[in-house]
Amino acid sequence: MSNSPAILIIEDDPVFRRVLSFTxxxxxxxxxxxxxxEKGYERLMRGGIDFLVTDYQMPxxxxxxxxxxxxxxxxxxxxxxxxxxxxxxxxxxxxLRNRFRLTAILHKPFSPRKLSELVVDALxxxxxxxxxxxxxxxxxxxxxxxxxxxxxxxLSIDASTETPTLGVE
Numbered sequence: 001m002s003n004s005p006a007i008l009i010i011e012d013d014p015v016f017r018r019v020l021s022f023t024x025x026x027x028x029x030x031x032x033x034x035x036x037x038e039k040g041y042e043r044l045m046r047g048g049i050d051f052l053v054t055d056y057q058m059p060x061x062x063x064x065x066x067x068x069x070x071x072x073x074x075x076x077x078x079x080x081x082x083x084x085x086x087x088x089x090x091x092x093x094x095x096l097r098n099r100f101r102l103t104a105i106l107h108k109p110f111s112p113r114k115l116s117e118l119v120v121d122a123l124x125x126x127x128x129x130x131x132x133x134x135x136x137x138x139x140x141x142x143x144x145x146x147x148x149x150x151x152x153x154x155l156s157i158d159a160s161t162e163t164p165t166l167g168v169e
Contacts, residue, residue: 004030005050005123010040010066011084012058016108020053020084023112024119037061041069049079051119056085067100080122082106082115 007029011017017033025031032049034040038061040054054063061069063083070078083096086108093105103122106115 004028006030006032006048007051007053007119008032008034008040008043008049008079010034010037010052010054010058010063012036012055016055019112020115023115024053027116027120029119037063037066037069041066044070044078045073045076051123052079052081053115053119054081054083056083056087064096064100071100080126082118082122084108084110 007024009017009020009024009031011020011033012035014035017035021031021033029051032043034043036058037054040052041061043049044052054066056063063085067078067081067083070076078101080103081100082103083100083105085105096102096105104118106118
């Protein structure tokens with residue numbers, strides 16, 4: 001069993017989902033993914049997720065619909081969440097952060113390093129405050145080797161430029 005915090009990424013774009021997964025896996029987190037809000041909801045209901053990264057606009061169930069649905073489950077303690085969106089100028093970010101208790105709203109495109117930093121900071125803060133109920137103790141993430149995934153060619157990110165590259169290294 002891993003001591004790494006479990007992160008669920010819900011993103012309908014398969015390439016962007018891989019970039020996010022790679023970024024957080026490389027930072028030492030145990031990462032799971034879902035391709036839409038409904039699949040994400042099903043995974044969250046099984047428990048064991050320490051942090052959520054979700055897209056705003058997805059088919060079947062949007063990120064906001066998912067958050068609202070989770071917040072209405074009696075007795076369910078939703079993990080802290082980051083909302084990713086390409087609709088930054090169309091959204092009232094402050095109102096959304098307050099209504100859904102979001103750690104942050106990231107406007108696409110954003111730096112993979114920024115995502116990692118936000119997740120690390122949020123998990124550290126929630127541990128200090130005793131807010132997060134986790135399946136494992138939260139330890140600072142450590143760098144790990146990239147893991148080949150079943151959904152395509154290897155993904156690499158140039159650390160100096162934070163540029164993702166699909167394909168063989």
